Amino acid sequence: MNSTSEAVQALAALMEQRRKTLRLQWEEIAARAQISTTHLRRFRNGGAGISDIVEARLEEALQWAPGSIQRTLAGGNPTPLPGEGGSLMEAAAARAAGLPSVQDYSLGELEEAYRTLSTAQLLALLAESEAGMTQEERAKLDRVTEQEMEEWRRAQIRRRLIWGKLMRGDLADPKSLTDQSDMSS
Structure with missing residues (x-):
């Protein structure tokens, strides 16, 4: 072997x-x-x-x-990420916002906590989440993030093309959106 x-x-x-x-x-x-x-x-x-x-x-x-x-x-x-079921960012966000556990709060309460964080606190969370990474891991994270952003940009372009076709009446059946040929014009 x-x-x-x-x-x-x-x-x-x-x-x-x-x-x-x-x-x-x-x-x-x-x-x-x-x-x-x-x-x-x-x-x-x-x-x-x-x-x-x-x-x-x-x-x-x-x-x-x-x-x-x-x-x-x-x-x-x-x-393993810290906490049962939690992520590194959730754990860091809980510490930064002074919350005992992310799972203890409703989505609305978490959104409010996020809104109250300053840019400096958000940057500190980001730095904390990357603190233990090697240079290779950070480069990989950057590549994956860029790939995710590219997928998001493509999805936004596709969404706008579909919206344009719907508004012009070029797309009679919205169910046909799974057919990539609808995107050719």
Whole structure:
């Protein structure tokens, strides 16, 4: 057995352990990572790779810190995010806003707390969340963030094109939006 397959097996075992800890099914993990269960299974078995963006989503679904998958494949261990079910940013936001736990508050209360944070506090939260990252992890986070922004920009452009077609009457059936050919004009 070579070291790559041993690393993949170690990662698969740690992913299984984390899934059980979080009391989730693989279908839930796949849905949270926005990939098919088949692709997730193939990745866990070493039969498929994943992009940086899917890797980041999978780490988020497993509630691991950014870079955990690569660290595990390199022989290290994943870093679980603090708190049960919480994220690093939620934990930092709770500390900065003086809240005991994010889960203890309604969405409205959390939105109000967010609105009361100053720009300096938000920047401090960002710095705190990135404090433990290596330069490689920070570069990967920047790449993933840029990919997410590009996806968002494309979605906004598509939304505007669809709106224009609807307003001109060029799109008779809004259900046909799943057909990419509607976007050709």
